[in-house]
Amino acid sequence: MTGLGAVFRPQLPPERLRAVVQLADATGLEELWLWEDCFREGGISAAAAALAWSGQVRVGVGLLPVPLRNVAITAMEVATLHRLFPGRAILGVGHGVQDWMGQVGARVESPVTLLREHLDALRALLRGERVTTDGRYVKLDDVALDWPPTGPVEILAGATGPRTLRLAGAAADGTILTASTAPDGVRRARQLIDEGRESAGRTEPHKVVVYLLTATATGPDAAARLRAELAEEGLESVPDLGVAGDADTVAKAVQRLAEAGADTVILQPTGDEPDPEAFVRFAAEVRALVP
Template identity: 40%
Template sequence: MSRSGSVGVMLPRDLPPSRVLPFARRADELGFDELWLVEDLGFRGGVAQAAAVLAATERVRVGIGLLPVGARNAAFAAMEVATLAQLFPGRVDVGIGHGMPAWMRSVGEWPASPLGLLEEYLRAVTALVRGESVGPGEYVRLDGVRLEPACVPDEPPPVLAGVRGPRSLALSGRVADGTILAEPTTPEYARAALAHVDAGRPHRLVGYNAAAVHRDASEALATVRGGLEWIGEPDWAPHLAPLPFAAEFAALRRECGSREEFARRLPEEWVRQLAVTGTAEEAKARLAELFEAGVDSVVLIPIGPDPREAVERLAAVL
């Protein structure tokens, strides 16, 4: 563990298959506390990646972000998660979320009540991995389902909610063991999210951020812009609303004809606030600000043409 919180790294979703396990092993060797995996439509499955990475590494904690509720029956999701937790005790975190609306609609799985389904799903998976029986709900229709005693992990894995908006954050505070905030997680956004979470009990906050570190700060800033292309789109609005330049940010995106142009025109001051970047010392200072704002685990998304080289440079913050 790092001094003030955990520092994790994201396994890029589009790595060639031959580079996935070497990347995971290197992250483990470099000393990152956590390694988070992506389950995005059309890329690789989260559970399969997690099993392979856990088997290939010795120490690092592995998080799945995110399993969309519409993709799997809650009982079978719990079976997968419990299996990982039994085989690799104390090393598994599971993130569950709505899923990107456009993706879920494209596979016919966007529910009539996203909040209702997410709450019942989180409650069901959490109960099942703890060995409890789950009955039918309005959206998750299980009939007295439970895991066999021999298949209940001694150390149930934390179940976190990957959410953005105020009502979903409040739901996470009621139901989940923690909350995962997608990139960009700024100190302002973390504080605003925690105000909605208001768990009143131990609740872990995980925040993703695009990241690039270089001994030449200008080189790092130029590199990390590539990881900020998407954040001007409407789904990212909750991340930007707490920032003092939110209105100017939205205006810039409207002016730009493409995401690439938008990322290129972002003022340097904004880039520094929307990513973990600069020299190693500058990046460490940003991590300290995030921990001070209430983020327990900062997950760095390596940006650059060579992910292996990028993660080596990010290790300078550890």
Template identity: 40%
Template sequence: MTTTVRNGARIGVRIGVMYDRDWAPEGLPGFAREVEALGVDDLWVVEDLGWNGGVSAAAVALGATERLRVGIGITPAPLRSPALLAMELATLARVFPGRLVSGIGHGVREWMTAVGVAPRSPLALLEETITSVRALLRGERVELAGREVRLDGVQLVHPPAEPPPVVAGVVRPRSLELSGRVADGTVIAEGHGPREVESARALVTKGGAGPDHTLTVLAFTCVDDDPARAAETLRPHTEGQAAWLGRPAEEVFTVSGRAEDAADRVRELTAAGADTIVLRVAGAEPVRQVEAVLGALGR
């Protein structure tokens, strides 16, 4: 891990890398082994409609590696039964103890509508899903007659001895407060810079998060000796994210440019309160780019 100083204390910051949804699934095992050999702390996989299944991708990555922590970022609550999700996570957590992080979020509204699972209350569904999944992973018998989730005395036969962290992938203020109230951590989407990380920390704290609540920040990344070329490589990503976030493309934060520039952006996110920074690499030779960032960070 990279070590920095925040509020007078030395903090170990995890550096992760995303296996991009556009990359072929059969390349995941080899990629996971390569980044593990580089010393990366985390590999994060994606569950987006029509691309890959997050739980199956996590299983592939865990099975291909020995040390790497694998994060699922994220499973959409409307698409997943809390009972089935807890069963899947418990299996992975028992076979690969201490190496799994489960992200759960609202899901993209249009995608959830496309498959007929859009909830009446996204906030209620997310809270009830996270609360029940965490309870099931602790081995509890869950009775819940909620607004969106119903569980009638469900209990796992094989709960993990070490329940994996369940984190919420959310963006808006009410959802961030909810994450602080019910989740072990928060996943912050690509494009958010230091000011937004500080704001997210304040909102999850307002919701009730304690000091152990983690912030995982995803960041578009392109490392190139020519910063203008790096920006051009990232342009389709930053423009698409800008439309989703409702801001100009030039305000979409990236970890990019020369390796030293990218390392400085990592340090900015760390100083703002990020506990894990996950690089979503675009362009040629992504493993080489990750290696360059780690080298500039002194890893």
């Protein structure tokens, strides 16, 4: 079955989150995703609040920028969420937006190297291992978590370019693809992820999560809002990207991504979505139409 969820975009103030997450829980939506975009809202703090305000919905953070975070802190926070809310937190890590990383003095010469070192150390710590490593960026001396997760934890990696997609296949448990990924892009990403998995001898399932930029027919000028956001991102010429329309139209777009290799599709409202609560209700309607 194709998983389905929605994004609470950080263009909204944090105090709007509670109503949205409680509505997602009440409507039976499977996943609600949050972003740690500079300089808006903290991913872990928002996820902890969302999990505490709900009882069933899974809460994803896509993603935590690794240049901002010591890997031991990431491991401590991820482990705490999983022990407090077993099976309901989904965590992704990634390079972060390089301009933002530069603004805070955290930009590194080799983002791919940093991400690989961070993933290797993070996954080891979450397995309860004691880790000593002296990498180019990640350095740990006899570090272990006192309270590791009580069961396996999947860590996803955000990826766009070929090197990072192969790295995600080799070193992560799943991959997050941005809303700039059309169905053909999902197919290409799957191929690169599988190349990475094969190189690392990985045989377990690898989850692919794809954001789908969505302008709902419940809001005004859906098609115009979709076109405007694609143009703002410089993506207006990319075919088959994003969707505007009713629940049936959006469900068909979700299915196209699923057929291309997406395991989970997360509906991403436009930045000017006028009614985030209505968007969650809409996502629940789409859920009923997606196999």
